[in-house]
Amino acid sequence: MEIVYVYTKKHSEFGRQCNFSDRPAELHVDILPDISLAANFTVRDPCNVTIQCAEEMSEHEVNTERFESESRGINHVEGGWPKDLNPEDMEATIRYRKKVEKDEHYQNTIMQIAGLMEHCCKQNNATDIYREFFEDEDEEVLEESEEQPSAKTINVFRDPNEVKRTATSLSWHPEGNHKLAVAYSSLEFQRAPNDMSFDSYIWDIENPNKPEMTLRPVSPLVCLEYNPKDSHILVGGSYNGQIAYWDTRKGSQPVEMSTIEHSHRDPVYKVIWLQSKTGTDIFSASTDGQVLWWDIRKMSEPTERLVLDPSKKGNLDNALGVVSLEFETTMPTKFMVGTEQGLVVSCNRKAKTPAEKIVCTYSGHHGPIYALQRNPFFPKNFLTVADWTARIWSEDIKESSIMWTKYHMAHLLDGCWSPVRPSVFFTLKMDGTLDVWDILFKQNDPTLSLKVCDEAMCSIRVQDNGRFLGCGSQLGTTTLLEISAGLCTLQKNEKAMVSEMFERETKREKILEARHREMRLKERSRSEQSREDEGKETDGEESAEELVACAEREFFEIMEAEKKKERNEEKQRDKV
Amino acid sequence: MLQAEVEETIKRIQSQKGVQGIIIVNAEGIPIKSTLDNSSTVQYAGNVHQLLMKARGVVRDIDPQNDLTFLRVRSKKNEIMIAPGKEITDLD
Numbered sequence: 001m002e003i004v005y006v007y008t009k010k011h012s013e014f015g016r017q018c019n020f021s022d023r024p025a026e027l028h029v030d031i032l033p034d035i036s037l038a039a040n041f042t043v044r045d046p047c048n049v050t051i052q053c054a055e056e057m058s059e060h061e062v063n064t065e066r067f068e069s070e071s072r073g074i075n076h077v078e079g080g081w082p083k084d085l086n087p088e089d090m091e092a093t094i095r096y097r098k099k100v101e102k103d104e105h106y107q108n109t110i111m112q113i114a115g116l117m118e119h120c121c122k123q124n125n126a127t128d129i130y131r132e133f134f135e136d137e138d139e140e141v142l143e144e145s146e147e148q149p150s151a152k153t154i155n156v157f158r159d160p161n162e163v164k165r166t167a168t169s170l171s172w173h174p175e176g177n178h179k180l181a182v183a184y185s186s187l188e189f190q191r192a193p194n195d196m197s198f199d200s201y202i203w204d205i206e207n208p209n210k211p212e213m214t215l216r217p218v219s220p221l222v223c224l225e226y227n228p229k230d231s232h233i234l235v236g237g238s239y240n241g242q243i244a245y246w247d248t249r250k251g252s253q254p255v256e257m258s259t260i261e262h263s264h265r266d267p268v269y270k271v272i273w274l275q276s277k278t279g280t281d282i283f284s285a286s287t288d289g290q291v292l293w294w295d296i297r298k299m300s301e302p303t304e305r306l307v308l309d310p311s312k313k314g315n316l317d318n319a320l321g322v323v324s325l326e327f328e329t330t331m332p333t334k335f336m337v338g339t340e341q342g343l344v345v346s347c348n349r350k351a352k353t354p355a356e357k358i359v360c361t362y363s364g365h366h367g368p369i370y371a372l373q374r375n376p377f378f379p380k381n382f383l384t385v386a387d388w389t390a391r392i393w394s395e396d397i398k399e400s401s402i403m404w405t406k407y408h409m410a411h412l413l414d415g416c417w418s419p420v421r422p423s424v425f426f427t428l429k430m431d432g433t434l435d436v437w438d439i440l441f442k443q444n445d446p447t448l449s450l451k452v453c454d455e456a457m458c459s460i461r462v463q464d465n466g467r468f469l470g471c472g473s474q475l476g477t478t479t480l481l482e483i484s485a486g487l488c489t490l491q492k493n494e495k496a497m498v499s500e501m502f503e504r505e506t507k508r509e510k511i512l513e514a515r516h517r518e519m520r521l522k523e524r525s526r527s528e529q530s531r532e533d534e535g536k537e538t539d540g541e542e543s544a545e546e547l548v549a550c551a552e553r554e555f556f557e558i559m560e561a562e563k564k565k566e567r568n569e570e571k572q573r574d575k576v
Numbered sequence: 577m578l579q580a581e582v583e584e585t586i587k588r589i590q591s592q593k594g595v596q597g598i599i600i601v602n603a604e605g606i607p608i609k610s611t612l613d614n615s616s617t618v619q620y621a622g623n624v625h626q627l628l629m630k631a632r633g634v635v636r637d638i639d640p641q642n643d644l645t646f647l648r649v650r651s652k653k654n655e656i657m658i659a660p661g662k663e664i665t666d667l668d
Contacts, residue, residue: 081606100608107578110600113659114585116646120657121592 003029149436149448151483154468155208159184159476161197167472169223170461174231177463178205179212180470182478185220185239187267200224200236202248205480216252217244222267229279235296237268237284245296258299264288270325275332283327287340289319291347306357308337308345320345324372328379334359336382338369344384344393362393364400371415377422377495381502385415390427390437394506399513402505405437406444414459420466420488422498428457428471436487440497448487452479508572515568519561527554586611596654601625603661620656628660 165184173179201211219240227233241264244254264286274281293304324338342365367387391401410430418424435446466488597612610617
């Protein structure tokens with residue numbers, strides 16, 4: 001069906017201006033639905049419609065413009081020749097070359113770079129510098145350098161006074177280790193000249209010419225300690241038995257001193273800071289046999305007093321003079337004292353009665369114990385330095401030390417452990433030698449023996465890093481030494497090996513102790529038996545000869561027993 | 577005379593163990609003296625000159641006060657060692 005609508009216009013009206021006008025809509029065609037056509041269609045029910053929930057994507061193809069490439073070789077042709085020269089002309093080129101060779105600049109330059117070139121050629125011929133050497137060897141083998149242990153003097157601080165005094169005690173500044181406090185006094189009885197100065201000094205490590213600060217006590221200081229918590233406070237024990245404390249911010253005079261009546265009656269040989277909440281507790285020891293506890297805020301009276309009487313009666317006349325103290329902050333209730341008589345006494349501060357304060361004694365030294373220190377890694381073992389030997393003890397073995405050095409030619413005056421290596425300790429001798437011992441390396445001799453000065457060395461203190469140590473001599477010269485890296489770096493397995501060694505030695509001593517006890521029991525029972533027998537047989541007929549014979553017999557028996565003991569000890573030591 | 581010395585020096589280097597040849601090139605890239613055949617000389621001279629310029633440029637770019645002293649080019653079969661002469665700076 002064609003729907004047509006015709007628009008007509010007269011030809012004469014073409015080109016005329018258009019006049020638009022409004023008129024209502026006219027219906028031109030109306031197509032009605034034809035029901036018969038519906039018969040060609042049916043209703044579909046249900047309708048299946050597929051839906052997909054996915055990103056809509058479309059695929060496109062692109063083709064770029066072709067890039068043309070070609071493989072070609074370059075032919076190098078001589079160039080650079082000056083314009084007027086024809087490179088093909090052999091003569092010209094040779095002439096030019098000769099001219100250049102005659103040029104002075106050319107000759108100088110050639111000489112210069114020829115030297116360089118020769119050097120590199122020779123280098124090439126010498127070794128293959130690009131090859132990987134040492135790649136198979138273990139990395140650690142290289143690091144363990146075979147350097148000899150050594151120590152060198154960094155600085156020497158001399159007593160500025162005319163009359164030289166002994167540097168009896170050193171203390172490092174707790175932070176930074178750049179200051180050293182040295183106590184000077186003369187320990188020889190009544191040998192101090194009248195004009196001897198009483199001052200002690202704090203030195204700055206960088207400046208050995210002049211001490212940084214002077215401390216002016218009433219009587220020369222025998223020992224001096226920085227407060228580990230507060231680096232401005234120092235406490236010193238003096239020759240007349242008083243304790244005084246200084247604050248470096250407040251000047252050279254002591255802030256407070258203990259009263260004479262309550263102080264020690266002999267020089268105070270050692271003073272140590274205690275671990276407490278207030279950080280103001282100290283305890284001091286002296287050869288008058290007392291150990292006193294103080295709070296520095298109230299110096300008029302000691303807070304506690306202990307008399308070192310081995311018979312536990314608190315009798316001052318019987319007391320042992322104390323020359324050294326030991327205190328470990330990890331075990332705040334226990335402390336140890338070293339006495340003039342050669343005994344080490346272990347004490348418990350928190351015991352109920354004074355008698356129980358003294359726990360046990362360790363004997364074995366022949367002279368005053370100048371140094372006493374627990375091993376910082378193994379607190380059960382401690383080092384004592386006295387007479388001519390240094391000994392290492394275990395807390396459990398009371399009869400003898402577990403390890404000891406041989407008897408030296410000079411007295412040993414001070415010693416300490418290295419704070420970084422459990423197997424290293426230092427000792428000072430009366431002939432001015434510093435010995436560094438490494439028990440893992442060598443036990444019979446010191447690993448390093450260094451003569452620091454000609455006079456006796458009286459005090460030593462190692463810095464917390466284990467690298468630097470200061471030692472003071474009899475003429476007041478304090479030397480600052482640096483020890484080689486090998487002696488102050490922890491080796492691998494060191495702790496395990498040292499702990500093994502200590503355990504081994506402790507076991508050996510325990511066995512020996514047990515055997516001694518057995519033998520003693522046997523001796524006792526035998527002597528008791530023989531006494532009983534003799535009593536039965538010879539009631540009154542004890543002639544002088546028989547007594548002598550009896551005494552001889554006993555003497556030889558004892559000798560035999562001693563010899564056997566020595567042989568056993570040697571055997572055990574050889575086995576170790 | 578210095579020239580004789582120069583000749584001697586070159587001979588000495590040539591006689592070192594492992595040295596295959598020596599080429600002396602001037603600033604324009606012309607090989608002045610060579611102990612190798614012509615074609616190799618030309619090849620080396622051309623290539624090395626450019627490499628040297630580039631290397632020197634790199635060194636001075638990073639630090640203008642610095643200068644290239646020696647250049648070693650190591651390969652699987654051999655090594656080329658290049659020693660640059662001092663640059664002439666025009667003071668005009």
